[in-house]
Amino acid sequence: MSKRGTSRRSVLVGSASGLGSAWIATHWSGILEAQEHAKKAARPGASAKLAFFSPEQALEIEAVTAQIIPTDGTPGAREAGSIHFIDRALATFDRDKQPVYTQGLKDLEAKTRELFQGQEKFSSLTPAQQVQLLKSIERTPFFAQVRTHTVVGFFANPEYGGNAGEVGWKLIGFEDKFNYQPPFGYYDRNKQG
C-alpha cells in the first residue's frame, strides 16, 4: 500500500467514529455494516464468511467476475475479492438486488446446460467456453448487475472488500494519498503541451 504522507483512507476511518447524527445513521448504516463485514472478512487468517451466497453460488459468481475483470499480467476481480464485495453488498446496502442474483444463477446454470452438453457449472467451463456463454447473456439485467458490482467493488475503497490490496487503484494509477503537491502530471512538470 502506498503510505507516503497521510493516507486518504486513514482520514476516512478516523472520521467514521465521529458520525453523531441520527440522520446519518439511518442512511448510512447499510454501508457501514458492509464495511464492517468486509473488514472482518479481510482479516489475515480469518476465513471469509459468506453472508448471502452459498459456497457453490459464490464459486459461480466469482467465475463470472473473473471474466469481467480477468487476471492477466495484473491482478483481476478474483484477486481483488469481488465476490466478497458482492456478497456483502447483497447482505447490506444492495439487499433489493438479491432477486437478480437468485434468478440469474438459475439462468446461468440453464444456459450452461443448453450450450455445453453434460455441463452444469459455469465455473467448470474452459475460459473460452465461459467467454462464449457470457457473450450470449451480456445484454441481460443479471450480467449488467454483476458487471456493475464487480467494477464498483474493484475501484471502491478497499474496506468494502472488492479492491483488496488496492489492486484496482494500482492498476489505473490512482493513489491512496490525502496530500499532493505540484507538479501533478507530466505536462505541468514539463510546462509544455
Add this chain to the structure above:
Amino acid sequence: MTKFKPTTQVDFVVIGAGGAGGVMAKELSTAGFQVVVLEQGPYLREKDFQLDELRIRNTPALVNDHALQPNTFRKTEQEKAVLAPAISYGRCVGGGTVHYTATHWRFREIDFVERTRLGPISGTGFADWPVTYADLEPYYTKAEWDMGYSGLGGANPFESPRSKPYPLPPMPMKSSGILLDHAAQKLGLHTAPVPVAILSQPYKGRQGCVHCGFCEWFGCKVGAKSSSLSALFPAAEKTGRCEIRANSYVREISTDKSGRVTGVVYFDEQKKEVVQKAKAVVLCANGSETPRLLLLSKSNLFPNGLANSSGVVGKYLMWGSNASAHGIFEHPLNEFKSVQATRSIEDFYESDPKRGFYGGGRIDARYGFMGPISFALTGLPPDAPRWGSGFKQACQEFTRTMALQAFATSLPLETNNITLDPDVKDAWGLPAMRVTYKDHPDGIKTKEFFRERALEILDAAGAIKKWAGPVGETRSGGHLMGTCRMGNDPKTSVVDKFNRAHDVPNLFIVDGSSFVTSGRNHPTCTIEALAYRAAENIARLAKSGSLKAPVRS
C-alpha cells in the same frame, strides 16, 4: 450555543443554509440582529465528511433525497408528469457550497444587459436585469475577500473591471491547464486561470488546499473550500445572535391580515410542527424549493401563493446548458489530483449573432469524474469493451484522460417552471415538486456548438483519442435559476432590485431564483454577491424601522 425559543419573535428567520443563507446569517448577525437559520438537511462538520466514492454515489449524504422528496417531470404542460429525479441541490448546512466544484466566476457587464444589446428573442422572457455589473462589483469583491477566493485578477482579457485583486493567488496549474493553453495558442484563443472558492493558501485562520482532489460531490475535510459552512457560519455563530437549526423543514411562511410575514411553520427532526415567529423572513431555499414554498404558502390574501400577484413565481426556470468531450493524451495528467479545473477558454462567452442563435459560454479543462468508480463506469470511450481484458486495458487510461466541460446559457421560458404536483406527496405529506422543462431550440444549438468547439480544442491540444457523447435534451439540473426573477415591474417580476418581494415588504428572496438570465451557468458567485448587497439593504431597513413599510416601487 445560542438558542431562541420559537415563541420569541426574532429579527430574522433565514430559510436555507446554503451560499446565500450563509451570507445572510453572517451579515445580519454581525450587524446586531437575532437570526434563526432553518436548514432541512443535517449539520455536518468538516470531520464528518467522507472521501468515499461509493458512499457518495450510493447515498444522498450531502444532497436532496428523492426517496423523501420526489420530483415529477414533464417536458410540456400537455404531458402528465412522471416521477423522475429532476432537481438536485445541496441539503446540509452549507447547501450546495459544501459539495460543489467551487469554480467561482463573476458575471461580466454584458450578462446584465444582454436584452438591450441583442434585442428581443420571441417566445422567451429574455430581459435585462434591474441591477448592473457596476452595482454588484463591490459585493463581488466583498464576497471574494470575506470568504476567501483564489484567482488572478486581470489575467482574463475579457473580464469586467474589478476594484480589487483576488485575496489569494490562483491554484497551481494542472496538466489539463497546460494542454488547454497549448491548444488556445494554436487556435488563436484566450485562456484564463479558473477562480475558485478554495483557499490556495491559509486565510483567516483556515487551512489551505491539500490538493486531495475530492472537491466535486464531496465536502472538504480541511475546510479549504470556501463553503458557507467553513467560511461564514462560524462567524455568524460566534456573534451569539445566530442559531442554526438543522433538520428543520419549512412548510409555510405565515402572514397576518395586513399581508406582512409573521414567521414560519416547520417540521422538526421528529416531524413535529413548530412555529417560529420573526419580524422578517429571508428565503434562501434555492431556485426550486423557494418557489415551491411560496406556492405552498397560499392564503386568502395570497390565493396564488405568497408574493405571487404577478403569477411569475416558479416560472422561467433555467438550468443552463452543458456540453462535454473527453480526450486521452500520451503522458499521465493525473487529473484526480487537486481542484477540478484550473484553466478555461474565454472566447465564446458572449452570444454572437453571426452564429445564428442565442448562446455563449466558457469551456474549462477538468477531471470530470467523482473518482475511479465513475471513471470506469462512465469515462471510457464509447468503443471501449465493456468487460474482459480489453475493458481492463481501457481503464488504464485513467491518468491520461481529461475532460472539457462547457458551461453555457439557457433562455428564460415561461413554460419551464416549478409547480406543485397535484398527486404526488413528499415524506411530510406536502405536494411534491413538479418540474416542466424543455430546451429552447437555441439551447440545443448552444450545446452542439460547444460540443464541436471542445472536440477541436482536444485535437489542437494533441489528444491521441477524443470523443463526445451526443447532445441531448436537458432533463435534470442542479444550477437552479430564474424562478422568482427580479425586476422593477411588480407585474412581471417577484422581487425588486434589492431582493425584496414586491408584494410583501418584510419578505426577502435571495438565491438563484432571482436571476433574470442564466449568466454562463456558474451561479454561486453572483448569488453570494446579490446576498451581500441585499443584506446591507435589509440591515439598513431594519435599523430604520421600515422593514414592514409598504414597498415603494
